[in-house]
Amino acid sequence: MTGPHATRGRRRVRWLVAGVTVLALLGVGTAVAVTRLGNRPVAAAEAPDPPATAVVEKTDLAERETLTGELGYGPAQTLTGRRPGTVTALPAQDAVLDRGAVLYEVDARPVVLFLGGLPLYRTVGAGMTDGPDVRLIEENLRDLGFRGFGTPDEEFTAGTAAAIGKWQKKLGVDRTGAIELGDVVVAPGPIRMATLTAALGADAGGPIYDYTGTLRSVTVALESTQEDLAPVGTKVALTVDGKQVPGTVTAVNPTPAGDAPGAEAGFAATIAIGDLGAIGAADSGSVDVVVTSGARQGVLAVPVGALLALAEGGYAVELPSGELVAVTTGLFADGLVEVSGEGLAEGMTVVTTS
Template identity: 30%
Template sequence: MSRARSRTLLVVGGVAVIALGAGIFAGTRITSPADAAARAAPPEASEVTVPVELRTLNSEVVTRGDVSAAGAVDVVPEVGGLETPPVVTGQVPTVGAEVTEGTALLEIVGRPLVVLAGELPMYRSLRPGMSGPDVEQLEVTLQRLGLDPGDVDDEYTATTGDAVAELFERIGYEPPAPDPQVEAELEAANDQLDQAEDLVEDAEEAIEDAEDAAPDAPVDEDALEDALDDAREQLVDARATRDEAAAAAGTPLPASEVVFVPSLPRRVDEVQVRRGGQVSGAVMSVSGATLVVTANVDDAARELLAAEMPVTIELPSGDEVAGTITAIAEAEGEGATGHDVTIAPGELTAEQVEELRGANVRVTVPVESTDGDVLAVPLAALTAGPGGESRVEVMRDGATELVEVEVGLTAEGYAEVTAVEGELGEGDLVVVGESSDASADDDAEGDT
């Protein structure tokens, strides 16, 4: 009996212990409505702070720009006066070729297109007897090339034509031929001159014959003298006509055989024709050796920029070169907006020139900088007071304190600040926002 009772007591005791443990565990799992509401409420917010820093602030405009050669121009030959289709027959340059003055830039229907330096375009064919500023430009150019155009003025003379002929012979081409009608007029003038000379000779012979005639043969000497005078006048007129015709028949300069560009030498950037093709509009684009960067900025950035400001240009390789703003103008063209900023790079190596040509580059323009390190806070730390004054909220000993500040340069997401009322120094913690410790609550819920 005693053993049975002992066993019974042990079983009862074990059950009681198990029941007690189960009750305690169940108790931890029972949540009151108040506790549930408290857990569902958002966590209390706490201030996010950052230290006040000493740093140098730099305000800058950063944009991108396209690199092109300064003074790039399209070469458009004047081929409207040609009697045959303007077929390209040779001398087609390659991209990158250097263009020098007085050379054949292209060959059209077997004739050269000579490139010369000048501001006026070749808008008409020139020949002896013509005048104008384009003639003077041509004579200045011929003289620069060591050719003798005679007096440098606005008159195209036979001497000017001789210099033009020498220019073509220098590059291996026959000089341009005069217009057939002009040559015909010269031939006719020569014939008239020959006839006038014969008339003078005949009149002089008639007078000599009269002097040798017998005394009894009547001769009207006055009539013979009048005839000689008339013949001599005709001779003078014939010579003048012949001289004019000869001058007009001097070497011309067809508009289709020369093109003027503002300056030389230049580089061929693009070629739009091929041998055997026909000329229609621009045949190539040539540019100077000087590169420029053109960047577009909005109105806000435009207010910060001015000519002569230094810039930094980042090359595609990552290297940097200095530059200077040379001009700022409203963007032009269909759909254009903002302002175009023209930048001249500084001294470049030949390798840098080739790297930059045609590239799109990053441009940085320093606008303003603090004089060394200043107290700076993130822009998010600034708030406005009731009177519009600027303030920062400083955390000290677990409590916050508002400090009025004067704001200086703002750049790079920071603002230069100086305390007006209160104290503010490097390392002070300023409030930039609020944060909740939601992760801690999540961890706590995971532990229950």
């Protein structure tokens, strides 16, 4: 085809089929008329129905993909004991534990939750070198009401030791002024005990229980090819327990392949729910997650059925006059397709499928 317009000779194959159909119908009509000549005059042949048309519109398009997620409290992590001994106390199922709470006890000695981003990796006490773990301990002691060391920093001082001693006294343990490995567990925020692994009397050096965060969220399993579908910060639409609420992707983490034959590694996207109050008390169940993967604003669009695939390649739309206008396609969404081309304008009428 040369230029944006082509001759009627490249019109849809369906017009050829329609022509054959009309001829066939005329033949049948003649036979019927002949058999009825003695009864009444021959009826005139009916004209074929006009083709369906649509108007070229200027609109906004958005390509959306619907995924299935699970409502819960986010991915579970395992709390593993680091202090030798026997488990002598455990929290209740679904217990919510915040800074300073007792996570469990070993030989009747509490293991306490501190908040932060750095796990403890050594004893924090007199004679140690400076480090970020000292700052973490001082920040937690300050927030629990134990001070005397000034502004939290990386230096362990006599004030730090005194504050630790006061905290230990409140816990009911020996006042050593030092925190040993296994005395505290550091987590990014409050936790919720999800599934017990150890029982009372078990060895405290293994898994104790699985825990999650405390805020309800939605988790979506993504295939290995979908990592870029919903990066952190992506806004999504959620349908939770029949209610529509906004959401934001807050994390995308790799997941290992399962044990099933053919299982592959993938990713898990965690989505924060924009309005927890809107979903009531629901804390489990399937969730529809709509991700907008592409969007175009103020573009010309026609129904997908108006596109004609040309023998020489590319696409066109047909005008009611039979002329073809070559078009370049863009985004497909909601039964419409973005089109552009010389001579194409908003408000034009094009032929489409009925």
